[in-house]
Amino acid sequence: MDSIHVWATYLLILASVIGYAWERWPIEAVAAASLSAFLLLFAVAPYRDAAGFAVTSGDLLSGFSNPALITVLALLIVGQGLFATDAMARPTQWLTRIGGTVGGRATAVVLLSAALLSAFLNNTPVVVIFIPILTMLATQRGIPPAHVFMPLSFLSILGGMTTLIGSSTNLLVAGVAARSGIEIGFFDITVPGLAIAVVGGIYVIGFMPRILTPRQGSEGRVADSGGKQFLGEIDITEGHAFEWLTARAGLFPGLGDLMPRMILRGERTILPPFDDITLAVGDRLIVTATRRAFSKALSTGNLTVKTLDPSAETLGDQTNKIGPDMVMAEAVVAPGSRYAGRTMQYSGLRTQFGITLFGLQRKSRMARSALSEIRLEPGDTLLLCGQASAIAKLKGNHDLLLLEYSAQTIPQSAKAGLAASIFFAIVLMAATGALPIEVLAVVGALLMVATGCLTVGEAARAFDRSIFMLIGASIAAAVALERTGGAAMIAETAMTALAGLSTAAILSGLFLVIAIMTNVLSNNATAVLFTPIALDLSRRLGTSPEAFLACVIFAANASFATPIGYQTNLLIMGPGRYRFIDFAKAGVPLVILVWLTFSIVAPWYYGL
Structure with missing residues (x-):
């Protein structure tokens, strides 16, 4: 029966890896099937390990209560809070200024900074720190997420190999x-x-970026926040950030990415160039900008969501506070739409749907006039703002075709400092060992929601069910492999095969065996399993144990070929939109490179 359980475990692990790599079924489905198979195996044919303890369903399901799983999922929520508040915008700008205007150079600076920090700080908080920074950088520079997040995880692992405290x-x-x-x-x-x-x-x-294939998000497309220009209108009210702004060389330098097209001052229309013009209370500033620029203006309070419809109790004065549930989206005026021919002021969108129309994009030339006076035409793309539930009401509407992929939450810039404080408190306390990181992560996720940095819905969307199932099923496989003696059998077989070779060859072979195992088990489980074996080998060969201990450290850290080998790989799997096969394609060559480098450097450095 013992050998049956061992070989059945080998077979199930092999089938699981093939299922993950084949990509014919979702990761969650393969993970659920793998977990079910292990549960059935040990329920139908009970097994007791070498210590006499039975392998129970509770042991196999322990992965779902594993601190690593809770930590990863909670940190994803914390990271979403940072992104939703633009808390990492300034650190991103600082790092990109160092890297220059070239996207690849700026990315390299950020990634190398992460690798350097990983030498003196545990890999997991380092990756948590840099995920929101790289998210902002990728969005701003138009870099595919697949090209930055896996390099982040791998470089943090490589940096962690250089000092004793670099990784657990x-x-x-x-x-x-x-x-x-x-x-x-x-x-x-x-x-x-x-x-x-x-x-x-x-x-x-x-x-590696040449190997990785960029993939679209689960929505199928990514919102166009790049070059598409919308026409919008900003009311200069008392105390507005743009009040008293004076034009220089025909432009207003304080407007940032908002390009002024016209100023309406009472009955007077002021057209560019704007020489010696100072913005005053009551001015209506007509601008063109990307949706990213409009989103930033909304989050900072420079643009307000105001009532344009005459049917409301007040006209033009009512403003809505930008909360964590406010969403920006695009919709196209359909041919034959009942909104065609209506002015934006009399569109009735707010009274019907509870949303505000504050931007317009038209392929043909638009007349210079106030935004509220422009008549809508079929084919116009409208920039809308409202609560997520209000935007959702447009689904299925035949007059306005909602581009569902374009719906994005408006950053809560006012709470950026709060979100950053929560995040850095987690990192600092985890680095100093004040509290376990799983405790800090859960409390931090709760605080992100409790303080309004995130809504409950946003936090739920940050929860990645594929990671949840993958970790649970992988830990079940690891438990089965260890408790049945399958892991020990692999180690003993490998050592027997290496017997009689030179010390350098044995060291290289040991590295390769550990590197393979660490991508199936966890890195820490592999390290604990092989450290006594490495020490025993060094005693038998009469050599210094330092070389063999270094072999275990480097090989156990070489968790590049699967997402289940290392916690940071799981952290970046969602943001990078990776699949299981992506880690094999990009990670296997790196495992081989690390193995060959160690095989060349170790004999020289340790004098073997």
Whole structure:
């Protein structure tokens, strides 16, 4: 029965990996099937491990209560809070200024900063820090998310290989070695670690983006926040940020990305160039800008969601506060629409749907006039703002065709400082060990919702069910592999096969075996399993144990070929829109490079 359970476990793991890589079925479906198979196996044919304890369904389902799973999901919610409030806009601008205007160079600066920080801080908080920064950078520079997030995870892992505290794996190996009377110093692994990090970094930054295929989000398309220009109107009220703004060289430098087209001052129309013109209370500033610029103006209060419809109690004075449930979306006026021919002021959109029309894009030339006086035409693209529930009412409307992919939450810039404070408190306390990171992550996610940085709906959308199922099923496989003795059997078989080879060859072979195992089990489980084996090998061969301990550290960290091997891979799986096969395509070459680099550098450095 023992051998049946071991071989059945091998078969189920192989079938699961094939299912993930084939991509014929969703990851959640393959994970659910894998988990069901393990539950059936140990329910129909009960098994007791070497210590005499039965492998129960509770053991196999323990992954769903695993701290790593809770941490990943909670940190995704925290990261969504940072993105929803634009909290990382300023750090992104600072880093991109260092990198210059070239998108690839700016990305490289951010990624290398993450790798450097990972040498002195655990990988997980480093990746959490840089996910919102790279999200902003990718959005601003039009960089595919697939080209930045997997490099972030891989470079943080590579950076973490260079010092003892760079990752939890390093500390685990050091802890097991300390029980055998062997101490590993802070910089004992730095030289070979740097060699591996440099070779791996060149591949990750220079070659890996060419391998990765950008994918669209779950909505099927990404909102066009780039070059499409909309016509909009800004009322200059008392205390407005643009009040007393004076034109220089015909333009208003304080407007940022908003391009002025006309100023309506009472009955007077002021056209460009705007020489010696100062904006005053009562002016209506007609501008053109991208939806990104309008979104920023709304979030900072420079543009207000106001009532344009005469049927409301007040005209032009009623404003709505931009809350976490306010959404910006685009809709197209359909041919034969009953809105065609109506002016924007008398469109009736607010009274009917509770939304405000504040931008218009038309392919043909538009007359210079107030936004509220422009008559709508079929084919016009309207920029709308309202609560998510109000925008949803447009679905199925035959007069206004809602572009559902365009609906995006307006950043809560007023709460950016609050969101950033929550985030950095998590990172600081996790780095100092004040509280466990799973506790900090859950509390941080709760605070993001409680303080209004996120709505409950936004937090729920940040929850990634594929990661939830993948971690649960993977831990079930790992439990089965360890408790049945399958992992130990692989290790013993590998050591038997390496017997009789030179010390350098044995070290290289051991690295390859561990690197394969760490992508099936977790990195920490693999490190704990192979550290005693490595120490025993060094004693048998009569060599220094440092080389074999370094082998375990570097190989157990080489979790590049699957998303389940390392926690940071799971963190970036959703933001990067990756599939299981993407990690194999981009990660397997990196595993091979790391293995070859170690096989060349280790014998020289350790004098084998």
